[in-house]
Amino acid sequence: xxxxxAVDGYKxxxxxxxxxIHQVLTHTSGLTYGFDMAGIQNKLDQIYHAEGLYAPKEGxxxxxxxxxxxxxxxxxxxxxxxxxxxxxxxxEVVGRLVEVISGMPIxxxxxxxxxxxxRMVDTSFIVPNTKMHRxxxxxxxxxxxxxxxxANPGQSPRTGLHPLRGGSKWLSGSxxxxxxxxxxxxxxxxxxxxxxxxxxxxxDGKRILSAKTIDWMTTNHLPANRDMAEMQExxxxxxxxxxxxxxxxxxxxxxxxxxxxxxxxxGQYSWGGAASTIFWNDPIENLTVIFFTQFMYRDDFVLPLRxxxxxxxxxxxxxxxxxxxxxNHPIHSHHSRL
Numbered sequence: 001x002x003x004x005x006a007v008d009g010y011k012x013x014x015x016x017x018x019x020x021i022h023q024v025l026t027h028t029s030g031l032t033y034g035f036d037m038a039g040i041q042n043k044l045d046q047i048y049h050a051e052g053l054y055a056p057k058e059g060x061x062x063x064x065x066x067x068x069x070x071x072x073x074x075x076x077x078x079x080x081x082x083x084x085x086x087x088x089x090x091x092e093v094v095g096r097l098v099e100v101i102s103g104m105p106i107x108x109x110x111x112x113x114x115x116x117x118x119r120m121v122d123t124s125f126i127v128p129n130t131k132m133h134r135x136x137x138x139x140x141x142x143x144x145x146x147x148x149x150x151a152n153p154g155q156s157p158r159t160g161l162h163p164l165r166g167g168s169k170w171l172s173g174s175x176x177x178x179x180x181x182x183x184x185x186x187x188x189x190x191x192x193x194x195x196x197x198x199x200x201x202x203x204d205g206k207r208i209l210s211a212k213t214i215d216w217m218t219t220n221h222l223p224a225n226r227d228m229a230e231m232q233e234x235x236x237x238x239x240x241x242x243x244x245x246x247x248x249x250x251x252x253x254x255x256x257x258x259x260x261x262x263x264x265x266x267g268q269y270s271w272g273g274a275a276s277t278i279f280w281n282d283p284i285e286n287l288t289v290i291f292f293t294q295f296m297y298r299d300d301f302v303l304p305l306r307x308x309x310x311x312x313x314x315x316x317x318x319x320x321x322x323x324x325x326x327x328n329h330p331i332h333s334h335h336s337r338l
Contacts, residue, residue: 001043001044001047001076001077001078001079003043004043005039005043005046005047006039006043006046006047006049006050006051007050010043010047010076012076015077015080015081016080016081017080017081017082018081019077019081020081020082021094021097022221023081023082024090024093024094024097025090025094025221025249025250026085026221026222026247026248026249027085027086027087027088027090027247028081028082028083028084028085028086028222028231029077029081029082029088029090029093030077030078030079030080030081030083030084030086030088031072031077031078031086031088031089031090031093032044032045032048032078032086032087032088032089033045033087033088033089034048034049034053034054034089035274037049041234042078042234044075044076044077044078047075047076048075051074051075052071053068053071053072053075062174062175062176063175063176064175064176064177065092065095065096065099065105065106065176065177065178065179066096066099068092068176068178069092069093069096072089072092072093078233078234079233082223084231084232084233085222085228085231085232085233085241085247086232086233086234087241089180090180091179091180091181091250092178092179092180094179095177095178095179095180098179105177106177106179107124107125107126107177110179111124113208114193114208117206117208118192118193118196118203118204118206118208119192119204120185120189120190120192120193121189122184122185122186122188122189123183123184123185123186123189123190123193124183124184125170125174125177125178125182125183125184126170126171126172126174127170127171127184128172129172135170135184136294137163137164137294138163138164138275138294138295138296139161139162139163139164139294139295139296140161140162140164140295140296140297141160141161141297141298142160142161142162143160161295164296169182170182170184181273181274187290187292190279190290190292191288191290194279194281194288194290195288196208196209197209197214197281197288198281198283198286198287198288200214201213201214216248216249217248217249217250217251218248218251218253218267218269219248219253220246220247220248220253220255221246221247221248221249222246222247225246225255226246227242227243227244227245227246227255227256227259228241228242228245228246228247228252229241229242229243229244229245230243242259242260242262243256243259243260243261244256244257244258244259244260244261245260248269250271251269251270251271252269252270252271253267253268253269254266254267254268254269254270261307262306262307262310263310263311263314264280264282264310264314265282265283265284265285266284267282267283267284268280268281268282268283268284269281272306274296274297275293275294275295275296276293276294276295276296276298276303276305277291277292277293278290278291278305278306278309279291285317287313287317289309289313291305291309293305
């Protein structure tokens with residue numbers, strides 16, 4: 001993508017190199033996520049919608065992951081692969097790679113190799129009818145634009161909530177299993193996942209990953225040890241790219257707590273979700289933190305949940321000569337979107 005928009009047309013140029021798997025894992029492929037529906041900052045997001053990536057004739061929820069990624073491959077990239085960082089549909093591409101390499105649908109693969117061994121009994125792409133009464137609604141501000149981009153950050157509406165419609169992608173019959181934003185889970189389930197990571201890939205005698213793999217995934221992989229803010233192509237989605245945070249293979253990684261302007265530790269790795277959900281692991285403090293809520297498309301300048309949560313959590317952390325003595329206890333909750 002060079003210039004233009006979905007309404008008046010746009011120009012592209014040939015890619016100088018093909019996308020690599022490493023670029024997909026680090027969100028440096030040039031893909032975007034379509035959150036800026038009106039093209040306020042990201043014109044390619046607007047093009048994604050105009051070109052039918054989200055709304056095929058058969059319905060978004062009825063298109064398998066393979067077809068979605070095929071359509072994605074027909075659309076322009078935001079930048080030359082490897083030249084910048086931008087949060088995008090990379091996890092969906094990774095999910096499709098898993099399907100091709102393993103020969104298994106992504107929902108079956110994740111159930112067999114992650115959810116079952118970890119006893120994550122409430123985590124899936126589909127909410128069974130027997131559990132639908134536990135499926136929490138999600139909300140957004142009244143009067144706020146539907147999307148993660150605001151024209152004037154910090155000026156979003158501050159009062160009033162309304163429930164969002166939708167949710168058909170999690171109902172029985174849906175065929176679109178979206179690895180980057182399609183799972184439902186509970187705090188106890190997700191705790192088991194984050195504790196497995198903090199333990200170096202193992203929980204209750206079940207090993208999912210090697211400790212060395214976890215170390216590799218949570219190392220900054222951006223070129224020249226740069227952070228996300230230095231490599232971000234556009235202003236992007238409010239709370240995504242922070243100074244002092246690099247990016248590994250699926251996680252942001254804290255390089256310099258002072259630059260982040262949030263209390264944290266070097267080597268802390270984390271990510272969040274569209275519904276204002278937050279998780280981070282702090283290996284130095286032997287700490288895993290999970291925050292689940294149902295508030296979509298928040299303006300981080302109005303409600304800086306991550307910074308506020310960090311202040312509350314670390315205000316309770318005192319030095320212990322044996323970090324292994326610190327206990328982590330799951331908290332019970334209803335279903336929540338990841």
